[in-house]
Amino acid sequence: MTELRSIERVGFVGLGAMGSGIARRLMDAGYSVVGWNRTRAKAQDLVDAGMGWADTPREVAEQCDVVLTMLTNTAAIPANAHGDDGLLAGLRPGTVWADLSTIAPDASVALSEEVATTGAFYLDTPVSGSPATLAAGQMSVMVGGDRAAYDHVEKLLLSIGPKVTYIGANGHAILTKVAINLTLVVSVTAFAEAVALVEKAGVDRAAVVDAALKSVVASPVIGYRAPLLVDDDTVFADVELQQKDLVLAQDLGRRLGAMVPTCSAASEMLSAARSSDLADRDFLISVSDVYRRAAGVAL
CATH class of the missing domain: 1.10.1040.10 (N-(1-d-carboxylethyl)-l-norvaline Dehydrogenase; domain 2)
Structure with missing residues (x-):
């Protein structure tokens, strides 16, 4: 089995209202975060607070040991995952990609299979709550995928919210x-x-x-x-x-x-x-x- 990478830098793709709030919690917990968003202006407050910036999702994956994504919907996957500038092109063996989005379960499982071909690990890690729940420190996270990969990032996920539950195989958390x-x-x-x-x-x-x-x-x-x-x-x-x-x-x-x-x-x-x-x-x-x-x- 591919050895998991030591977590030195965390990537974040999708810095909307929820994503930016989660990225800030990670920074407050002491993690070094590198982010990308389609509209940089929406992430400028995070950059001003010390978040690193990448010009493409691929650059996020190339620089980071764990990558978190918060995508709007299933249709947003191709633009962020595929192509020369997509996350899949930049993933390194041993990296963990944890997708916080709520997307179609079959699309999530298919993405996990694509990620596996790179030697990286994919976790479906949808969150339950709102920006208000997040700000109150009450966000919950569900996780599906490789158990060792989950154990590796559990502490990081706990900095998002205090309630993290391992559900089972890839796709089970999103279900x-x-x-x-x-x-x-x-x-x-x-x-x-x-x-x-x-x-x-x-x-x-x-x-x-x-x-x-x-x-x-x-x-x-x-x-x-x-x-x-x-x-x-x-x-x-x-x-x-x-x-x-x-x-x-x-x-x-x-x-x-x-x-x-x-x-x-x-x-x-x-x-x-x-x-x-x-x-x-x-x-x-x-x-x-x-x-x-x-x-x-x-x-």
């Missing part, structure tokens, strides 16, 4: 993330439905939110999202980004012959929410807008 996000979207959509229902009956929305946050339904995701119905000041994930996860679950259900009826119902609501005037807000706000308009609740 678990699909299941978790299915649950998340269904529960948040149901909450929007419930609030709109009693608001139609004349109950004050702020009072409903306050009561819910003190009740048994106050899960972490309801805890940080429900207040948006009173003070819409944050976008954790818009409807387009969140529906991506439901589509992954629906595709998986079709492939496996497994029923996902609540997933499908929630996805229909998100489809309707895409035409909302508030579609650029957090998906809870977009879905709530659809329910309230359908019920004739005064806006």
Whole structure:
């Protein structure tokens, strides 16, 4: 088996809102980080704080012993992984590539097989949480892939969040993330439905939110999202980004012959929410807008 490389430099590709927050946590933990993002301006604060910069994903891989990626979706893989400037061209034997993205499970497994041909190790390491969860130090990470590679980077992953769980073989962590996000979207959509229902009956929305946050339904995701119905000041994930996860679950259900009826119902609501005037807000706000308009609740 290829010997794992000593971790001296950590690479990061994909420095959006979540990626930049994770990269900063790694730097705060003492890791030397080299990053690349399609738009350098979005990463300038990190560069100013001491992060190294690479001109291509390939240069990140060539310089680093562990590479983390946070890609928008499955379609973003070719631009970052393949080609002369892609990560695969720069990976060295013994490097660990840990992908934090939520992408199609079959694409993740296929990528792990490509990485194996370079002598490097690929881990699917999707995260669960939001920028707010990350900032609070409560992010969770799931890991699929070679157990020795996981053991090698476990300490690094713990600097992202305190809850890191090894799931199993390549693809198993991303499958678990699909299941978790299915649950998340269904529960948040149901909450929007419930609030709109009693608001139609004349109950004050702020009072409903306050009561819910003190009740048994106050899960972490309801805890940080429900207040948006009173003070819409944050976008954790818009409807387009969140529906991506439901589509992954629906595709998986079709492939496996497994029923996902609540997933499908929630996805229909998100489809309707895409035409909302508030579609650029957090998906809870977009879905709530659809329910309230359908019920004739005064806006």
